[in-house]
Amino acid sequence: MQIHISANDGVPIYVQIVNQVKYQVASGRLKAGDELPPIRVLAERLIVNPNTVARAYRELESAGLVEKRRTAGTYVSDQGSPLARRERVRILTERVDALIAEARQMDIPKDDLLKLIENRHAVLKPASPEE
Amino acid sequence: MSEPFPSATPPIVEIHRVTRRFGDKTALDDVSLTVPRGGVFGLIGGNGAGKTTLIKHILGMLKDQTGSVSVFGLDPVKNPVGTLGRIGYLSEDRDLPNWMRVSELMRYTQAFFPTWDEKFAEELRVAFDLDPLAKVKNLSRGQRARTGLLVALAHRPELLVLDEPSSGLDPVVRRDILGAIIRTIADEGRTVLFSSHLLDEVERVADRVAIIHQGRVLLTAPLDEVKDTHRRVTLRFGQALERAPSLVGALSSTGQGEEWTYVCSGESEQLRRAAEAIGAQVVGDDALSLDEIFVTRIRP
Numbered sequence: 462m463q464i465h466i467s468a469n470d471g472v473p474i475y476v477q478i479v480n481q482v483k484y485q486v487a488s489g490r491l492k493a494g495d496e497l498p499p500i501r502v503l504a505e506r507l508i509v510n511p512n513t514v515a516r517a518y519r520e521l522e523s524a525g526l527v528e529k530r531r532t533a534g535t536y537v538s539d540q541g542s543p544l545a546r547r548e549r550v551r552i553l554t555e556r557v558d559a560l561i562a563e564a565r566q567m568d569i570p571k572d573d574l575l576k577l578i579e580n581r582h583a584v585l586k587p588a589s590p591e592e
Numbered sequence: 593m594s595e596p597f598p599s600a601t602p603p604i605v606e607i608h609r610v611t612r613r614f615g616d617k618t619a620l621d622d623v624s625l626t627v628p629r630g631g632v633f634g635l636i637g638g639n640g641a642g643k644t645t646l647i648k649h650i651l652g653m654l655k656d657q658t659g660s661v662s663v664f665g666l667d668p669v670k671n672p673v674g675t676l677g678r679i680g681y682l683s684e685d686r687d688l689p690n691w692m693r694v695s696e697l698m699r700y701t702q703a704f705f706p707t708w709d710e711k712f713a714e715e716l717r718v719a720f721d722l723d724p725l726a727k728v729k730n731l732s733r734g735q736r737a738r739t740g741l742l743v744a745l746a747h748r749p750e751l752l753v754l755d756e757p758s759s760g761l762d763p764v765v766r767r768d769i770l771g772a773i774i775r776t777i778a779d780e781g782r783t784v785l786f787s788s789h790l791l792d793e794v795e796r797v798a799d800r801v802a803i804i805h806q807g808r809v810l811l812t813a814p815l816d817e818v819k820d821t822h823r824r825v826t827l828r829f830g831q832a833l834e835r836a837p838s839l840v841g842a843l844s845s846t847g848q849g850e851e852w853t854y855v856c857s858g859e860s861e862q863l864r865r866a867a868e869a870i871g872a873q874v875v876g877d878d879a880l881s882l883d884e885i886f887v888t889r890i891r892p
Contacts, residue, residue, distance in 0.1 A: 468792035471879040473819050501778045508770045509796045510632060511778050516816075 462491065462498060466507050474509050478517035479524075486526055486537055487549045497527060497535040524548055602665050604629050604751050604783045605650055610659035612645055612807075619645040621807040623659075627785055627800075632777055634798030634815070635787035636886055642807040643787040644684060647755050650785070651681060664750070677705060680749035684756040686740040690729035694722050694739055698746070705747035713746035720768065734765040741772055752776050754786035758793060766793070773797050795882040805890045815882075822885045823860060826853045826876030827867050840866040843888045855880065855888045 464481050466474055485491040497503070500518060504511040518535055521527045526548060528538045564574045605627035612620040620642050627633045637643045648654040649661045652668030652675060661668060668675040688697060694717070702708040717724065720738035731739060737757070744752060752773070758766045770793060773784050788794050794801060795815070802812035811818065829837070829850050836845035841858035853876070856863050860877055867874050880888075 466796070468795040469881050469883065471824075471881045471884070473816070473879060474796065504774050504778065505771055507796075508767060508774065510799055511774065512631070512799055 462503075464503075464507060466509060475513045475517040475520065478507075478514065479520045482517070482521055483524070483526060483548060483552060487552050491537050493537055493539045495537045497537070499534070601629050603627055604664065605785065606660075606662045607646070607649065608660045608662075610646075610649060610656050610661060612642075612649070612654065612657055618807050620649075623804075623807070623809050625802055625809055625812060627783065629783055630777065630781055631799035632773060632784045632786070632797050634794035634801040635785065635804060636789070636791060636794055636801055636882075637787070637804035638789055638890070641804045643804055644755055645807075646804070647753060647785075647787060650753065651679065652676065677707075677747075678750045680744035680747065680752045682737075682740045682744045682754045682757055684759065686736050688728050688736065688740055688743075690727070692728050693724065694726050694728065694731075695724035697728060697739065697743060698724075701743040701746070707749075708747045712748065713742065716742045716745060734761055737761055737765055738768060741769060745772060745776065748779070748782075750782060752782070752784045752786075754784070756787055756789070758788060758790050770797055791881070791883040791886055801882070803886060803889055810889050818882070818885060819879060821857055821859055822855070822880045822888075823858065823863060824853060824855050824876070824878045824880055824884070825863050825867065825874055826851060827872035828875045829872045837870050837872075839863075839870060844891065851875070855884070 462482070462485065464478055466477055468474065482491065482497070497518070498506070500511050500514045504514045507514070518527065522529065522535070526538055527535050529535055561574070564571075569577075603626045605625070607623055607625040610620055610623045611618070623642070623646065625646070635643050635646065645654065649656060650663055650668065652663075652672050655669045663675045664678060666674045689700075692700065698713055698717070702710070702713070720735075720742060722735060722739060722742065726735075728736070728739065741757070744754070754769070754773070757769045761769070773786065774797060776782050776784055786798075798815050800812070800814050801818060803810045826847075827839070829852070832849040833852070836842075836847060836852040836854070839845070839854050839856065841856040841863060842854040843857060845852055845854045847853050852872075858866070863877070864874050
């Protein structure tokens with residue numbers, strides 16, 4: 462699991478971890494059943510406070526993206542679950558909102574935007590999983 | 593040791609209203625600070641802010657002129673044995689005995705600490721790539737810092753005190769030091785107190801911070817709370833204005849015309865209501881880095 466932390470841009474570090482894990486799950490780079498690194502291991506690798514990693518894992522757990530198993534360890538949840546699906550829709554909604562805002566600023570009407578999305582959808586082949 | 597052994601889990605360090613003068617210069621001005629057990633406490637301040645003076649009080653190297661200092665519930669000046677034996681310390685200038693070899697320094701330091709862990713010390717020596725036969729005076733700056741860190745860590749102290757541990761070091765050595773901080777507190781119940789003016793490092797590893805400026809503590813709080821309660825908001829007013837209208841919680845402001853940006857202490861919701869109260873709309877609301885918070889806070 463590749464995570465990059467920047468302490469300079471103001472976004473709290475636990476939020477950076479949460480967002481990057483969410484993105485990797487939504488994009489398929491992390492799959493259901495994959496194990497996340499133990500808190501201490503990730504803390505040492507990223508050089509961040511272990512409590513920060515623990516807080517990120519708690520947020521991910523309550524968002525339904527990961528689950529703790531009895532044998533200890535944190536695993537990516539089954540993405541068929543309604544919570545996880547809701548999360549994916551939420552991420553996409555943010556992107557769509559940004560796209561709509563930009564289109565409005567450029568005076569591109571809604572129908573043109575929809576047409577553009579359909580065109581691009583046809584052009585881009587289904588992405589093969591990274592790595 | 594006349595003082596009773598503390599019960600429950602009292603704070604590791606408790607500083608109460610300490611003032612310290614050197615001649616007519618006030619180095620610490622009515623400083624109160626509590627370092628709870630467990631976690632990493634970051635002491636932030638510029639050069640000459642009073643960080644080192646404060647640390648010297650904790651180590652019992654300076655006696656309080658007014659107020660009181662308590663470490664593990666003991667007075668460090670009266671009980672050097674009861675406190676220093678439980679503290680690992682790396683000073684800013686990393687003053688190590690130059691005439692010794694690394695292995696001699698390890699044996700020498702071991703003699704002072706009953707809790708010295710020989711196996712752990714050897715692991716650190718190998719991990720830090722230190723030649724046991726090298727003379728301390730011939731070590732590079734980075735190897736010297738690693739040696740200082742080794743002797744501070746190897747007795748597995750309850751409290752690790754690092755004064756500007758990263759200053760003047762390259763990124764590889766800094767990573768070793770920050771990694772050591774993280775491993776130290778990952779061991780249950782241990783506490784790290786470190787001072788730094790490299791705020792991105794503090795932001796990475798600290799749980800709790802105190803900002804010191806001109807001998808005074810301007811702010812002390814959990815880092816999460818500091819981050820949550822400082823925002824940069826940009827407000828849009830209905831008409832162009834000559835200067836920024838005052839906003840509740842604002843620490844500084846910049847801008848022109850209809851748009852003004854404030855650095856504020858307060859949470860998002862609170863600031864939004866304050867903006868509405870002066871007839872403005874929030875068009876930007878961002879978290880700040882610790883660096884930005886620090887700079888805003890120390891400005892008069």
